[in-house]
Amino acid sequence: MIKILIVDDEKPICDLIDLNLSASGYRCTCVQNGLDAIDLIEKENYDLILLDIMLPGADGYDVMEYVRPLKIPVIFITAKHEVRDRVKGLKLGADDYLVKPFDVVELVARVEAVLRRYNKADKMLTVGNIVVDVEARRVLKNGKEIVLTNKEFGLLVLFMQNKNVALFREALYEKVWGDEYFGDSRTLDLHVQRLRKKLGWEQNLVAVYKVGYRLEVTE
């Protein structure tokens, strides 16, 4: 199981990240100041650190200096929006940057992306009889390969990463198509329908009224 350390002095934010990442199958530890964070990093092996910059004790940059030689991936979380702050963080060796306030979907996606870069993410996503090899871009149903288009594949990965989460049409569209969503496109619905048919997921991919779609999985 992948272990993630969350360092933020605001307990509500810590809990928020914890709840969401735990739901996506990560094991999270929260800590509220920089010095405690360094203690924990020393004792335990973490696969990823989510690091706030404004921290009591040692601030995010100080913690980063300590973490860098350990080659643990780090995502900065901060309210600072300025380019120079972001550049400073990235120069120090952060892998990504998350600016408050952030969407939960964005948080999960960035965590996945960074973990994949370090080959730490599960390359195989499994839901029921469907297995997705993210690296190889292969989808297997009962061991038999299913051919998907690029967009369909992107949608499928997004659903599988956010099991039981209602994904908003805007979010889906922006993540997969990379465009601004204008609310009049039937493209998304068409692709979801194609996915259902190809995978036999008529019951699993549920339309959520006025929101979007949700992949329902009974564990």
Add this chain to the structure above:
Amino acid sequence: MKFSLKLLLWTIIVMAIALGFSGFYFVNYVFETSLAREARQALDENSILCFAFETAALNVPAKYDVLQDNTVEQIAANLERSGQSAGRMLRLSDEEKRALYASDGFEPDDELLGQIDEATKAYRTICLNGYYYIQTGSAVNALDRVLYLETLRDVSEVFNERALGFRVYRRVTVVMLVFGTVIMHLIASWLTKPIRLLTRATKRMAEGDYDYRARQISSDELGQLTLDFNQMAEALEENINKLEDEIQAKEDFVGAFAHELKTPLTAIIGYADMLRSRKLDEEKSFLSANYIYTEGKRLETMSIRLLDIMVTRHGQAQFQDVTAESLFLYLKDMFKTNEDMESVYSMEFVYSYDKAMVWAESSMIITVLINLLDNACKASEPGAVIEVSGKKEEAGYRFSVKDHGIGMPKSEIQKITKAFYMIDKSRSRSHNGAGLGLSLCTEILSLHNSSLEVESILGEGTKVSFVLEDRMEAGNEEIHH
């Protein structure tokens, strides 16, 4: 064109004209004096020759009553020879002004001859073949004849001297001008040095080097200008520094504000997002809703505090005489020593105050005192003593709040009045603080022309105080009289 160059150029022009005129006048004066002297001598010579001629004519044997033309020639030739060494040249003409005798080289025209008669002498300066002569002419009465004697005197020397004079003077003038130029250049650049220094200072300042000052090197008008300029620069620098500080403070405020705003917003948005998109169990739903509520409350507290600060900053306070006693009674009522240790304010409050009348807006001062007491409580352990006192001083009436709590290091004291600054965030948060209390106090006190004074020792406690104008004496006097 540079000022020093202009100064130099004009000086040289004036110097050249002055030298030129004076030189020309001087050389010419010398020349004219010499020429006049020569003319005088020429005329004298002419007279002597006339006399000599007349004497010679008298000595002619008397057998002739009439002076023969050839006799005249003889005498003239004698006269010419007698003056050979002086290079004398003469011409004798008869009554009809026909030349009877002329020396070799005596070739001027007859203009002068036409001008003279028996009674007049005349002379003129002429130029013949590159030589200058003074030609004189006069009538000679010899026996019964009237003859005309003309002489030529070589004065080329005088003219050559004049030419030489001009040449020498030109050379001297050029040398003088060269020296003058060098000296004037030095003087001009020395005189304009303050201007150059000022220019450099202006440029440096324009480039943003506001603490650069022009060096003052003279005490004349330019020195005064430098002095004034530096004073202006001083004032300017002060203003700019003030502006920069203000901008920095504003930036800090905006940064801190963004952070304080974004944190609760992230929580609210995040939990709301979870509630609408995930199927959460009851416990998690409650946790999320509770976070949304508490973080919303935090935003509310912050916005109210900010509004207070803004209203204070722009509002007009209603000042009036307030008895210190009424302020302390209000506080006593609010912060009672509570036996119940579970209560928020479970400290022991000790009040001591002199009677006084202060000039203040009472609700604002109460806000300040409540904030100070609140902070003292946050810094103290339950049951600790908090001293609240009012004391008359020379400067006015001093309110102070002293706790025996955790205190703070010196480095923190400067920062605590900054907006959103919290020494211990988690502790402040649990007391629902927004980090704006002391900011508000500072604003209110600056409205009262006062400020917070903080003394603190880490681990021993903190004393915060401020002074208000004491109106007691004035009040007493009014009562007594």
